[in-house]
Amino acid sequence: MLATWVICSERIRGMLPTPREQRVAYLLFHCGLHPEDIVRLYPQEVGERQDISRVRRTVIGRLLASGITHAPTGQQVVPEEATD
Numbered sequence: 001m002l003a004t005w006v007i008c009s010e011r012i013r014g015m016l017p018t019p020r021e022q023r024v025a026y027l028l029f030h031c032g033l034h035p036e037d038i039v040r041l042y043p044q045e046v047g048e049r050q051d052i053s054r055v056r057r058t059v060i061g062r063l064l065a066s067g068i069t070h071a072p073t074g075q076q077v078v079p080e081e082a083t084d
Helices: 002-015 021-031 035-041 049-065
Strands: none
Touching: 002 021, 002 035, 002 049, 021 035, 035 049
């Protein structure tokens, strides 16, 4: 399971050019935090809620464009509503 997450996280990191965007993606997808929580917990580090939402949309859009909707474990990585 850890190896699967490492592979997925490397792919996501490769989709994002800056360390800040990579950090936001980590907090969103690995830690499971909501944008509001990230802004509250890391205000100096991540910027505004709109920035976090943009990173989330970017990652989901790029995953969809590459045909990835599920992790190798079968876990859904893109919400159903994003594929409609």
